[in-house]
Amino acid sequence: MAAVATTQHDHAHVATHDAAHAHDHAHHSVSFIRKYIFSTDHKTIAKQFLSTSMFFLLVGGAFALFIRWQLAYPGEPIPLVGKWLPDTLVSNGAVQPGFYTQLVTMHATIMIFFVIIPMATGAFANFCIPLMIGTDDMAMPTVNMVSFWLVPIAGLTIMSGFFVEGGTAAAGWTNYPPLSASGTGHTLWVIGVFLVGFSSILGGMNYLATTLNKRAKGMRMFDMPLTVWALFITSILQVLGTPVLASAVSLLFVDQVFHAGIFIPENLLTSTGGLFPNGANVGAGGGGQPVLFQHLFWFYSHPAVYIMILPIMGVVSDILATFARKAIFGYKAMVFALMAIAFLGFVVWGHHMFLSGMSPLLGTTFMLSTIVIAVPSSIKIFNWLGTIWKGNIHFATPNLNALGFISTFVCGGLSGIFMAIGPIDVYIHDTYFIVAHIHYVLFGGALFGIFAGVYYWYPKMFGKMYNETLGKFHFFLTFITFNLCFFPMHMIGVGGHMRRIHDPYVYEFLKPFQPINQFITIFAILMGFSQLILIFNLLWSLKFGRTAPRNPWRANSLEWAAPAHPGHGNFDRDITVYRGPYEFASPQSKRDYLPQWIRPAHVDAEQEATVVGKH
Amino acid sequence: MFDFSWNMLTYFPPGISTYSESLDDLFRLVYWISAAIFVLVQIVLVTFIFKYRTRPGHKSIYYHGNNVVEFVWTLAPTVLFAGLGLYSDEMWKVMKYSSRVPSPDVEIDVVGQAFNWHVRYPGGDGILGKRHARYRTAQNLFGIDPTDIHGKDDIVLTGEFNLPINKNVVVHLSSVDVLHSYFLPNFRIKQDAVPGSWIDVWFNGTKSGKYELACAELCGSGHYAMRGVLNMQSDADFATWMDAKITAKKAILAAQVANPQPEVATPAPSSATPAGEHGSSH
Numbered sequence: 001m002a003a004v005a006t007t008q009h010d011h012a013h014v015a016t017h018d019a020a021h022a023h024d025h026a027h028h029s030v031s032f033i034r035k036y037i038f039s040t041d042h043k044t045i046a047k048q049f050l051s052t053s054m055f056f057l058l059v060g061g062a063f064a065l066f067i068r069w070q071l072a073y074p075g076e077p078i079p080l081v082g083k084w085l086p087d088t089l090v091s092n093g094a095v096q097p098g099f100y101t102q103l104v105t106m107h108a109t110i111m112i113f114f115v116i117i118p119m120a121t122g123a124f125a126n127f128c129i130p131l132m133i134g135t136d137d138m139a140m141p142t143v144n145m146v147s148f149w150l151v152p153i154a155g156l157t158i159m160s161g162f163f164v165e166g167g168t169a170a171a172g173w174t175n176y177p178p179l180s181a182s183g184t185g186h187t188l189w190v191i192g193v194f195l196v197g198f199s200s201i202l203g204g205m206n207y208l209a210t211t212l213n214k215r216a217k218g219m220r221m222f223d224m225p226l227t228v229w230a231l232f233i234t235s236i237l238q239v240l241g242t243p244v245l246a247s248a249v250s251l252l253f254v255d256q257v258f259h260a261g262i263f264i265p266e267n268l269l270t271s272t273g274g275l276f277p278n279g280a281n282v283g284a285g286g287g288g289q290p291v292l293f294q295h296l297f298w299f300y301s302h303p304a305v306y307i308m309i310l311p312i313m314g315v316v317s318d319i320l321a322t323f324a325r326k327a328i329f330g331y332k333a334m335v336f337a338l339m340a341i342a343f344l345g346f347v348v349w350g351h352h353m354f355l356s357g358m359s360p361l362l363g364t365t366f367m368l369s370t371i372v373i374a375v376p377s378s379i380k381i382f383n384w385l386g387t388i389w390k391g392n393i394h395f396a397t398p399n400l401n402a403l404g405f406i407s408t409f410v411c412g413g414l415s416g417i418f419m420a421i422g423p424i425d426v427y428i429h430d431t432y433f434i435v436a437h438i439h440y441v442l443f444g445g446a447l448f449g450i451f452a453g454v455y456y457w458y459p460k461m462f463g464k465m466y467n468e469t470l471g472k473f474h475f476f477l478t479f480i481t482f483n484l485c486f487f488p489m490h491m492i493g494v495g496g497h498m499r500r501i502h503d504p505y506v507y508e509f510l511k512p513f514q515p516i517n518q519f520i521t522i523f524a525i526l527m528g529f530s531q532l533i534l535i536f537n538l539l540w541s542l543k544f545g546r547t548a549p550r551n552p553w554r555a556n557s558l559e560w561a562a563p564a565h566p567g568h569g570n571f572d573r574d575i576t577v578y579r580g581p582y583e584f585a586s587p588q589s590k591r592d593y594l595p596q597w598i599r600p601a602h603v604d605a606e607q608e609a610t611v612v613g614k615h
Numbered sequence: 616m617f618d619f620s621w622n623m624l625t626y627f628p629p630g631i632s633t634y635s636e637s638l639d640d641l642f643r644l645v646y647w648i649s650a651a652i653f654v655l656v657q658i659v660l661v662t663f664i665f666k667y668r669t670r671p672g673h674k675s676i677y678y679h680g681n682n683v684v685e686f687v688w689t690l691a692p693t694v695l696f697a698g699l700g701l702y703s704d705e706m707w708k709v710m711k712y713s714s715r716v717p718s719p720d721v722e723i724d725v726v727g728q729a730f731n732w733h734v735r736y737p738g739g740d741g742i743l744g745k746r747h748a749r750y751r752t753a754q755n756l757f758g759i760d761p762t763d764i765h766g767k768d769d770i771v772l773t774g775e776f777n778l779p780i781n782k783n784v785v786v787h788l789s790s791v792d793v794l795h796s797y798f799l800p801n802f803r804i805k806q807d808a809v810p811g812s813w814i815d816v817w818f819n820g821t822k823s824g825k826y827e828l829a830c831a832e833l834c835g836s837g838h839y840a841m842r843g844v845l846n847m848q849s850d851a852d853f854a855t856w857m858d859a860k861i862t863a864k865k866a867i868l869a870a871q872v873a874n875p876q877p878e879v880a881t882p883a884p885s886s887a888t889p890a891g892e893h894g895s896s897h
Contacts, residue, residue, distance in 0.1 A: 096836075097836040097837060097838075097839060097840075098836035100836075100839075101833060101835070101836055101838065104833075170835075170836070171833060172833045176793075176794055176832075176833075178792065178793045178794070178810060179793040179794065179833070179834060179835060265748065265810050265811025265812075266748045266749065266811065267748045267749060267751045267758070268791070268792060268810055268811075269728070269751070269752075269753060269756075269791045269792045270792065271729055271792065271835065273753030274753075276792070287748070287811055288811070289811060289812075290794060290809055290810060290811065291809060291812070324667070324675060325669075325674075325675040326675040326676065326677075326678065327677070327678060327679045327680075328679075328680075329678070329679070329680045330679075330680035330681075330682075330684075330685050331679065331680065333680065333685045333689075355796060355805055355806055355807045356807050356809065357806070357807060357809050357812055357814040360707065360708070360711035360712050360713075361712075363707060363711060364704055364707060364708075367700055367703065367704065367707065368697070368700045368701070368704075371696045371697065371699065371700040372693070372696065372697065372700075374692060374696045375689065375692045375693050375696060378688065378692040379685070379688065379689055379692075381656060382688045383680070383685075385656070385659055385660060385663060386680065386684070388660075388663045388664070388667060389663055389667065390667060390675060390676045390678065391663075391667045391675045391676075392667065392669050392673050392674055392675035393663075393664060393667050393668050393669055394669045395668070395669075403660070403664060406660060407657060407660060410652075410653060410656045410657070411653060414649040414652060414653055415649070417645055417648075417649055417696070417699070418642070418645055418646075418649075420700070421641070421645060421699070421700070421703040421707075422703070422704075422706075422707040422711070423638055423641060423703060423706035423707045423709075423710055423711075424638070424641060424642050424645065424703070426638075426710060426803065426804070426805050426806075427638060427642070427800075427803045427805060429796075429805055429831070430796060430798075430805070430831040430832060431831070487621075490623050491620075491621075491623040491626050492626065493623075494623045494624070494626040494627060494642075495626035495627070495628065496628050496798075496800035496829075498798065498829055498830075498831050500833045500838065500839075501838065501839035502836075502838070502839040503839050503840070504839070506839055506840050506842055507827055507829060507842060508827060509628050509800060509827055515619070516619070582679070584675060584677070585674065585675045585676060585677040586677055587677060592674065592675060
């Protein structure tokens, strides 16, 4: 009963708080700007990451639809928006070749650096780590604030490329030189990626420090939920990997601006037939090596794939266990598998470069190390299946998305085997097979997991329940359209369909694939517009959603010990941890869950106080 | 004319190199293994979702896992996937290891230039002239050494070129500007063309006909149209075609000797007077 009382007090406090704002800012200790804009509260920062990423998700999604339109109906004006775009980008409303290369570049850049990474780490790590380890905030709140504000600055820097001469970056999200070594748009891209990388490093350091130093009384590392474990391991990747990306783009910057020729070989020609400006053009041999950039880039960007997927694996684990009302099968095996994936992630970057001309012997090495990653990934899949085995599975929206994640991640993982095998990669490299794979992993995998997590923690984030019917509707529409959109890409990939081509039908052998491209595009459009349901649901529920109880999912981890809509400082009680996070269906409790914070001697009485519906 | 199928194996373009069939076989092997795992996992997933769905009176069990099971499902994929990797390595060696490249019957240079493919044949003397990046200009894309007599009669073609069937062809591949990727779908060949490096690719085509050459690495706004055509011919047809090219080249060289024109002569190495300024006027 104590908990109930405290929460009511909390609500009353919030109400006064708002009144104070309406009345006079100066009378309150935290100004509006410090509370909502330059906030140091990890929950506000998480929401800032979330809303920024949602915005970029719509931008990146729109770009994807432009791409799809062009592939299905090349030369035809983009419906609705085509006529509003400037002539530098479109001709008669249809995507021009130069704009097309900008679109593929910006779509991937936005989705990777401004949607998935900020969501998976920025939003979830910020929201979940302090709450799930039972502490009041991050170890370094101000650093945390800076780590968020670098993201919109970086985003604006990259997007501003659309307004400079020559247009925005157009060398693919991998931004390989020499193509990326000239043009203002590419320099802005480099600056933007450097900044967003800096955000990632700051975030990662903070998550590490917080997890190591601020866990609640009694919480050992192996009492942490898998979400926290996954974010912890991801943070190590961020801190170790991102500086290498920073070095790659910094060196590229030096090439772009000072013509140092680090990645530019001797006597390179420009598109006009002139010589590419390069300090090494001395006629004496030497010059730079473009493949060096690829090594540096992928040394970060392969682990970056795991930065995008590992947190999601953690989130999905927690959601599955909660909704199956059953402990994680093989908790420690799950942790070790995460560690194994993270470690192996650093020794496989060469599989992106099987065709770069590196030593074939090195290719063998990378082939074997890459294929071994399938092992920890399989362990995770099997353990998830083991978790729902003999469970009592509830089908709330978070769990539907989590189950959808498993289903699509299996497909994305298996298609990865093909490209891990060097000789097969020779054929499918840079084809739509790769596009299918990355979308199965990053949309089907990461994004379904992100949806799962957003629905799951929405009540704790905003104190309201989202609309369950809309949530389910959004999931089923997305799941079906996703598969019909991306699965056929495997097929045209096997047919040899290259990626990043403005008009595939220049090639005789690709002409038969136009109907499939149209099929894909129809479902891409449907999938894109289905996301408006999500946005509507999240916004509508803010105002009209049912007020959330403290622990709506009857879950065990510490965030559910906090008030329904926790204020600054998070917890209204002392938190001590007595057990692991997955004591579902424990014989020690009459209920099918036993939260981490419940005192062993008071199991029944204290749980009564946190029961669903009362808050 | 075009049959839709959900089986991706039906989409391969016809393979016509000596190793295209074994590569497709490897693909099929991986495909069927993956398909089996995929179907199995989805069946288990759907079965569990159905069987253990919540309903009145149904309860979950209190269970944290089993180390024997963990061991088994760690070992099984390790054996399977490591085995697959080791098995595939043979194919990789065949395609890539320089020690495994057969002795070439035909050697050519190929360079990518946004947005064209250029090919250099050895010409009448059968020897490719020496080349170096320092000699490269917009007029001498291959950087042919002007002092090497073997380079004089080399034949350079753009876009469309011929090769004989049933011969080991070694392509020395590079680029003059940005990264390109030399993609012959029917030969199951793809290799990045990296400026500053010469990378060898080999194949042996078994069927005559015209085959498309694509650029598979984003190289600028015209990337999509960087298409070439490879005309595979019988030995005799190729010899006839080549002889005609050689004769034509000899005529051009003879005309140059009779009436030397400075701008047709092999360009000077780039030095203090950058060829770039010269080239940019084109």
